[in-house]
Amino acid sequence: MCSRCKRLYPLGSRCEACASAGARRREQKRKHTRPSAWARGYDSSYAKGRAAILADRPLCSLCNARPATTADHVIPLSRGGTNDISNLRPACAPCNFSRGNRPA
Known part of the structure; x- marks a missing residue:
């Protein structure tokens, strides 16, 4: 049966x-799943830049209240931004995820 x-x-x-x-x-x-982080452009250059930014500035640059745990792209990768350290800034997860792909 x-x-x-x-x-x-x-x-x-x-x-x-x-x-x-x-x-x-x-x-x-399967067709509607999100591509991997690597496929979206988060490679070793992002990991190195993220580590450098978080070591240099431990507070979120958006709210200045919480500790930074992520690196936010000033110009998002989806809008032509790069993983260069000049395009990254420290951000806490709530601030970074609420921004979406809007340029700063």
Whole structure:
């Protein structure tokens, strides 16, 4: 019996129609996932710049209240920015994530 549609099916846990429908759903979900950090441009140059920025300035440059845990891009990578240290500034996670991809 198919575990999804409850039709009688002699082999496996799902009939061919339900199995192919599940495969289509998984494929659609895979297509809409976010690319990896490496694919988005966060490579070793970003890691080095982030470490240098956080060591130099420990407070968030946006709110000046919380400790900086991330490096924010002044001009986002998606808008043509680079991982150069002159394009990075220290930011706490809430400030950095709320900015989105807007230029500073």
